[in-house]
Amino acid sequence: MNSKTKTYVISKNIDQHLVGISNAYQFTARFFKEVFKPPFHFREIVHQSFEIGLKSLALITVTGFIIGIVFTKQSRPSLEDFGATSWLPSLIGIAIVRALGPLVTALICAGKVGSSIGAELSSMKVTEQIEAMEVSAINPFKYLVVTRVIATTLTIPVLSLYCICVGLFGSYINVHAEEATGIISFFKNAFTAISFLDLFSSLAKSIVFGFTIGVVGCYKGFNATQGTRGVGKAANQAVVLAMFLVFLEEIIIVQVSNWIRYF
Amino acid sequence: MEKSKLSEEKGAPVISISGLHKSFGELEVLKGVDFNLFKGENVAVLGKSGSGKSVLIKIIASLLKPDQGEVVVLGKHPDKLLGQELNALRLRIGFSFQSSALYDSMNVYENLSFPLTMNTKHLTRKEIDNSVAEALDAVGLGDKTAQLPADLSGGQRKRIGIARTLILKPEIMLYDEPTSGLDPVTSAEINQLINEVQQRYNTSSIIITHDLTCAKSTANRVAMLLDGKFTKSGKFEEVFKSDDAQIRGFFNYNFIQ
């Protein structure tokens, strides 16, 4: 094939998407290239982690707790039909640890954290603050992007664990009220159903989600254009894309961990 | 003849640009710019909105890459440098942005100390305090350390922006429209500040502006950027004696309004 005929313009739109994917890929590759090079800006990483935690803690507490209660209430009738309400803690444990905890946390963080990273970086971009860093010999990619992506990758798994605990506690409140189950027997039942693989895949999932939310927020913010209009657009796109990718990754990781489970 | 004598007096240029071209897609912005900036001089670059003035100084600071032509800044080619070498050159250039570009999550003190602490290791708290105080003193805003950029006026933001570049003791200053959007009194103060900086820090500067008062009071020399080229360069009076319609238009607009 002739190298000159390499450019197939299918349509401008598809072309732009392909360019977008290749840019996003390069952006991610640049992260891995720069993450191991000093300076490391530890203080900024800690600062960002606290910001992320504080921003989403209240929402995760409320949501996790409610999901624990509601999921328990909704599952009870089906189990009652089989006289199997004693299985409730195991069922809830599996559901919350394997799926709900990491997923709910990631969705909340995509909304709160992803959008705020997108908005912050894009407003820095359009007001020339990122260029101002460059001209004073500061690497804005290291200082702004690498620190934030590390912070989301570390913080979101911790928040997921917290969400799991709150969710299980919510469930316990409901089970205790209805079946008078004690706290020890509830958690014993809940945890015997959970394998090491469950915990591991749950942790791996939230690490991947955290990384995705950080990269998407930074990518959209860092590449904002069109003045102040670009800020809203970047924040919005960061949320939509991060949520989409989180669902996609959820499906893939569940598939993979199921393969591992049955081998 | 006369011109070369002038350059001899001034020594080698600190910035030397020849045959510079820059386009964005179809849009040709710079079409063969030739320009020299000599040690210790202030040059005002005048030109219409959209004529590529900001693009020109962004190329000098290596924020944009030229398509064609040679750019030499302090003996280095900024477009060919990378990493540490580029940073070393950038530290010798101060860039005052059109929009001030203050970090709006940081207060004034942090805005000034940030470039300093990021670029110099092992500074004591006292050394940082002193440098910040000195830079703020140079722009006459010593009492504003704790304020956030959002709480400053436009003129104060411009000054803090200038102070932030001064803290790294640059040899070249690039001012992008230092007086745009300011009232005449504040503009006059900024003009005076630019002159003070030239003397106090012994800088060579490019001042981009479409404010002729600013050009007249700060520049040793003015240069007109028209249609992507420098058409006219020289003393303020020389340039504006011209009969060229576009130059006259510029002059009339500024002084008759």
Ligand SMILES: Nc1ncnc2c1ncn2[C@@H]1O[C@H](COP(=O)(O)OP(=O)(O)OP(=O)(O)O)[C@@H](O)[C@H]1O
């Ligand atoms: N990064 C960029 N991408 C695409 N086009 C650009 C870019 N930067 C500048 N331009 C275009 O180049 C032209 C010159 O822009 P520039 O900002 O240099 O103008 P200017 O002379 O500084 O005008 P003003 O006085 O309004 O600041 C404009 O038409 C602008 O749209």
Ligand SMILES: [Mg+2]
């Ligand atoms: Mg401009």
